[in-house]
Amino acid sequence: QVQFVESGGGLVQPGGSLRLSCAVSGINFKMSPVSWYRQAPGKQREFVARVTGSGITDYIDPVIGRFIISRDYAKNTVYLQMNSLKIEDTAVYYCNTNAIEAYWGQGTQVTVSS
Numbered sequence: 001q002v003q004f005v006e007s008g009g010g011l012v013q014p015g016g017s018l019r020l021s022c023a024v025s026g027i028n029f030k031m032s033p034v035s036w037y038r039q040a041p042g043k044q045r046e047f048v049a050r051v052t053g054s055g056i057t058d059y060i061d062p063v064i065g066r067f068i069i070s071r072d073y074a075k076n077t078v079y080l081q082m083n084s085l086k087i088e089d090t091a092v093y094y095c096n097t098n099a100i101e102a103y104w105g106q107g108t109q110v111t112v113s114s
Contacts, residue, residue, distance in 0.1 A: 002026035002103055004095045009108030012085055020080040022095035034078040038091035085112045
């Protein structure tokens, strides 16, 4: 059974930091790219960052220099370190591989507010 389980969200003030975790099971983790996505209220889900099986990363422009995606092969876990958070980063954050519909989890809520 394939599972992507997100955790680590919360309420943080602008300028603060959070680290999200994505626990992955049921796929070949070492070979699979894993991405973070987010969906803000009233908006479509959007891609945020990706790390390939070999560790190559890419990001959307608004998070470059603030977010870092990484993966732990021993723990089958992908992280998203989010620094200098802005109000517009508020969203439910999800992880997936290649945005496969059946693999979407519950997500983790990130709220940036003063």
